[in-house]
Amino acid sequence: MKDTGESKDHQLTVALRIRPLSDAEQEEGATIVAHRVDDQMVVLMDPMEDPDDILRANRSREKTYMFDVAFDYSASQEEVYRATTRGLIEGLISGYNATVFAYGPTGCGKTYTMLGTDNQPGIYVRTLNDLFRAIEETSDDMLYSVSMSYLEIYNEMIRDLLNPSSGFLDLREDSKE
Numbered sequence: 113m114k115d116t117g118e119s120k121d122h123q124l125t126v127a128l129r130i131r132p133l134s135d136a137e138q139e140e141g142a143t144i145v146a147h148r149v150d151d152q153m154v155v156l157m158d159p160m161e162d163p164d165d166i167l168r169a170n171r172s173r174e175k176t177y178m179f180d181v182a183f184d185y186s187a188s189q190e191e192v193y194r195a196t197t198r199g200l201i202e203g204l205i206s207g208y209n210a211t212v213f214a215y216g217p218t219g220c221g222k223t224y225t226m227l228g229t230d231n232q233p234g235i236y237v238r239t240l241n242d243l244f245r246a247i248e249e250t251s252d253d254m255l256y257s258v259s260m261s262y263l264e265i266y267n268e269m270i271r272d273l274l275n276p277s278s279g280f281l282d283l284r285e286d287s288k289e
């Protein structure tokens with residue numbers, strides 16, 4: 113696992129996480145085609161590969177990708193948080209900006225990684241814990257202001273998840289004023 117301190121050395125960290133197959137996927141006979149080779153390298157196997165196809169036997173279509181850090185299904189929420197996000201907090205309370213976002217197709221594990229579950233809290237929860245701890249530790253000589261918003265953008269519809277009764281928010285509202 114990479115130490116979080118390393119994230120200070122570069123401006124952008126790209127991490128890849130491979131999730132385990134769900135029970136339903138296993139029952140369907142699905143197999144994982146993405147394999148973590150080491151802490152940075154991932155190989156994508158060709159899902160159509162047929163070992164009996166002589167014409168393609170020597171032309172494997174597996175592809176290798178490099179990331180700043182790669183995790184597979186054995187990675188814990190804490191490991192992912194430490195390697196991607198924890199190191200940003202020190203800069204954050206010194207006034208620097210930081211963004212962490214999850215990207216990927218539906219069902220790939222974005223919500224699990226970012227929000228997590230009660231037993232396996234994700235990046236949001238761990239960040240807030242460490243952020244408020246860091247604020248408390250430095251509150252003798254610093255005054256902080258923390259604000260928070262939680263929005264869902266889905267099919268170009270925007271909802272305020274901290275105030276769902278406000279309905280869908282209209283992006284054009286500001287431009288009318």
Ligand SMILES: Nc1ncnc2c1ncn2[C@@H]1O[C@H](COP(=O)(O)OP(=O)(O)OP(=O)(O)O)[C@@H](O)[C@H]1O
Pocket residue numbers: 130131132134185216217218219220221222223224225
């Ligand atoms: N690392 C993981 N370990 C165990 N279960 C996981 C992991 N990642 C995802 N899952 C499970 O896989 C399912 C799909 O994950 P999740 O809901 O996080 O996907 P998503 O990318 O947020 O999807 P969507 O874009 O549709 O909201 C969930 O049941 C989640 O609990």
